[in-house]
Every structure is written in structure tokens, then in C-alpha cells.
Amino acid sequence: MTTPTTLGTGEARTRLHELTVIDVRTPGEYAGGHLPGALNIPLDQIQRALPDIRYAAERGDILVVCASGPRSENACRILADNHITTATLSGGTGAWAAEGHELNRPQGATRATWGMERQVRFTAGTIVLIGLLLGLLVHPAFQILSAGIAAGLVFSALTNTCGMAAVLARLPHNRPRPADLDNTLAELRNR
Structure with a gap:
């Protein structure tokens, strides 16, 4: 089992403009705040998204994030098993926010869901x-x-x-909106 490459928050922030960021948390967690430009592909949808993630990885580096690291590490392992090289954010969005970096919310998202x-x-x-x-x-x-x-x-x-x-993750409060995977994958292909 390979250990994914890890980027610290400082390096990730510096390189954010050149990375494709995939947030593997639930749609509810994603709505509560995510890295700027991150695309929400929940961990349970990674297999379905493999062709589009592979295509994006051929065009640039992929950074996979979650709340604190374990889910993004699992996603990176799944991707590595499918010959897709990615990195994970050390400490996840929790570390990102703790260092004072900006978190975005989808338009219309008003309430934060517990991590x-x-x-x-x-x-x-x-x-x-x-x-x-x-x-x-x-x-x-x-x-x-x-x-x-x-x-x-x-x-x-x-x-x-x-x-x-x-x-x-299947409870209604963790899915304030369904993961719009088709639109997310279309956006991933167009980046």
C-alpha cells in the first residue's frame, strides 16, 4: 500500500492556481466550507469519477482534500491503485482554516454542517x-x-x-443538496 504525497497548507496555497482540487467530503461538509476552486467528488463516488480524474491528472497535478486527512488518503490510494498520481493536503480543510486561509461556500449555502x-x-x-x-x-x-x-x-x-x-453521510443534513456529480465531472473535464 503506497502512502500518498502530502502537501502542507503553505505549499498548497502557493500552488492552488495550478492544482485541480478534489474535495472528497460529503456535500454537506463541502457546503460548510471548502478550498477555493475545489470540486466536490464524495469518496463514495470516486470509482465512478475515475476516467475524468485520470483525464485531469494527465493535464496537471491533483490535490485531494477532506476534513483532516484520512478520507483523502483513502481516495489517493484508490486513485493510485488505478495509476493516477495525486497528493493530499496535510491536516485537510481543518488545517487550512486553522491557518487562516479562505474557505469558499457554494452559492446559497447558509448553514454549516458539523464535520x-x-x-x-x-x-x-x-x-x-x-x-x-x-x-x-x-x-x-x-x-x-x-x-x-x-x-x-x-x-x-x-x-x-x-x-x-x-x-x-447518508443522513439528510449531510446532503443539503445532492452531489451533482455529472456537472462536477463536466467541470473537471473542462479545466
């Missing part, structure tokens, strides 16, 4: 707490909820994947 990692932490913590409380107050068998979440978090860390994030 996926924050949603996962909130959901996992809530389920663990409910499992513990129900285990103490109702029946000890409810503690299985907490154990299941703990096992899922360990699996997530070991595989650098997150099933809970995949489920949460």
Missing part, C-alpha cells in the same frame, strides 16, 4: 453513554451497545475506515 469526524464522535459518545445508562438502570445486557461501539472504533482505527461515517 464528519465531529458527528462520529458525538454519535459514538451518545450511544456509549446510553448503553451504560440503560445497563445500569434497566438491564446489564444494554452494555453490549457500548461494547459494540468500542469494537467499531478499534476496527475503524486499525483499518483507517469508518462505517459510522458512511452511515452518517
Whole structure:
């Protein structure tokens, strides 16, 4: 398994005009703020977008971003397995914003959605707490909820994947607008 090339926020900012930036977060996260000029191709749509990403990579460098790095690294691995060379942004859009760099929002986007990692932490913590409380107050068998979440978090860390994030990404608040992949791919081909 290859490790993708990583660009720091300073280098990415300097080279932004020459990079094709692909944001692999959910449409809701993308609407909450993205790098200037970034195109939203959610991670679960990368396979479908392969021909257009390959075409863009033949014309210039591709930078893949997410909130903090793991999803963009996964996308870079998928692309590398398909002989497409890309780089990822160190620390993702979180690091970009923390350094005071501009984040754009789609026209008409008014509310910010929590980042996926924050949603996962909130959901996992809530389920663990409910499992513990129900285990103490109702029946000890409810503690299985907490154990299941703990096992899922360990699996997530070991595989650098997150099933809970995949489920949460399908919720309506994470898709304030559907990913318009056809228009995004057309724009990618025309760059």
C-alpha cells in the first residue's frame, strides 16, 4: 500500500492556481466550507469519477482534500491503485482554516454542517453513554451497545475506515443538496 504525497497548507496555497482540487467530503461538509476552486467528488463516488480524474491528472497535478486527512488518503490510494498520481493536503480543510486561509461556500449555502469526524464522535459518545445508562438502570445486557461501539472504533482505527461515517453521510443534513456529480465531472473535464 503506497502512502500518498502530502502537501502542507503553505505549499498548497502557493500552488492552488495550478492544482485541480478534489474535495472528497460529503456535500454537506463541502457546503460548510471548502478550498477555493475545489470540486466536490464524495469518496463514495470516486470509482465512478475515475476516467475524468485520470483525464485531469494527465493535464496537471491533483490535490485531494477532506476534513483532516484520512478520507483523502483513502481516495489517493484508490486513485493510485488505478495509476493516477495525486497528493493530499496535510491536516485537510481543518488545517487550512486553522491557518487562516479562505474557505469558499457554494452559492446559497447558509448553514454549516458539523464535520464528519465531529458527528462520529458525538454519535459514538451518545450511544456509549446510553448503553451504560440503560445497563445500569434497566438491564446489564444494554452494555453490549457500548461494547459494540468500542469494537467499531478499534476496527475503524486499525483499518483507517469508518462505517459510522458512511452511515452518517447518508443522513439528510449531510446532503443539503445532492452531489451533482455529472456537472462536477463536466467541470473537471473542462479545466
